Amino acid sequence: MVKEIERKFLVRDNTWREAVHKRIAIVQFYLAISAERSMRIRVSDGRKAKLTLKFGSDLAERDEFEYPVPLGDAAEMEAFAIGRIIRKTRHHVRHEGYLYEVDVFGAELEGLTVAELETPDRVPDELLPAWLGPEVTGQLRYSNASLALNGFPEPVH
Template sequence: MGKEVERKFLVADPAWRSLVEAHIRIRQFYVAAQPGRTVRVRISDGGSAALTLKFGNKTRERDEFEYPIPLAEAEELMAFAIGRVIEKTRHHVRHRGYLYEVDVFGGVLSGLVVAELETPEDVPDEMLPDWLGREVTGESRFYNASLALGGIPEIAA
């Protein structure tokens, strides 16, 4: 079991694009979601897949279990998806030694760009990159499960 400790931010400026080290095309969907627990399937670059279980209601920290699964089984599981399949491109961007994952959403969520920072320690605000916008950590409407079941949050539309 791992702990997922993350902060989420809206992205206010495209300056991050010149800093991208890598990107991954992601399709993900949920086969179960309720407060405090989700079961997600993620397909990365059309070549690998993982099943992820997340538990917890804390703002920044949840228990996470992740297992590789055969790609063919992930594709089959898509028939059991609740809500929509999320399409996004995840960009890896480093700033002051920290890795930010900048997700650019596609489909009905086009226009939404969210940056995640996973780190066990608090990063002081003055260490954050200027291209970050408002912090949305703990706002469940920005959780991927909420995006799959609902839609683009009004503030980001």
């Protein structure tokens, strides 16, 4: 089991693209979603699939378990997906020794770009990169489960 502190941000501009060192095409879908747990399948680059179970209602810190799944099984389970199938490209970007995962969404979520920072401890704001926009940690509408169920998040005015 992995305990993580996950912070999520909208992205201010595209300057992060200069520091990309890895890209992963992701297709993911949910098999179960509730306020305190989720079960999803994620296929990376069409080559490997994982089942992820997350427990806890605090979006910033949850218990997470991951297991490999045969690609054929993942393809069959897609028929049981709840809501939208999420398609995105994840970009790995390093800044100040931390790894940021910048997700550029496609299909129905095109136009949404979100950066996540998962660490065992909280990173001070002064070490965050300038290309990050507003922090949306804990805002349910930006969780992948909510995106699958509800689509593109409505902006807060």
